[in-house]
Amino acid sequence: xPAALVYVTAVSLVAGLGLFLVPPLGHMPLxxxxxxxxxxxxxWSFLDGLFGRFSVLLALLEGALLLRLALSWADLLVTxxxxxxxxxxxxxxx
Numbered sequence: 001x002p003a004a005l006v007y008v009t010a011v012s013l014v015a016g017l018g019l020f021l022v023p024p025l026g027h028m029p030l031x032x033x034x035x036x037x038x039x040x041x042x043x044w045s046f047l048d049g050l051f052g053r054f055s056v057l058l059a060l061l062e063g064a065l066l067l068r069l070a071l072s073w074a075d076l077l078v079t080x081x082x083x084x085x086x087x088x089x090x091x092x093x094x
Contacts, residue, residue: 007050012066015041016073026082029074038067 015037019029029037042063045052052059 004050008066008069011041011044012069013073015066015070016077019070019074020077020081026078028078034067034071037070038063041066041070 019033019037020026022029022033024030042059045062045066046054046056046059049059049062052062
């Protein structure tokens with residue numbers, strides 16, 4: 001069970017970090033970026049997933065779960081880091 005938790009956390013964190021870093025930087029991603037990330041996660045789940053390997057329906061379910069967690073990571077990063085243009089407290093100028 002701990003290996004599964006590490007896998008889900010790592011994959012969703014990498015995807016969430018990717019969503020945070022695409023332009024517009026420091027804002028939630030645009031809908032087409034979310035859709036492309038979701039498609040990539042479904043393909044990832046189908047080819048090398050935890051429980052969705054070589055099963056289309058399970059890969060869709062696993063991809064949706066990973067996308068939801070990735071969006072949560074992206075939201076956390078936007079909330080904590082924000083963007084220096086907005087003058088967030090996390091990135092005050094020196």
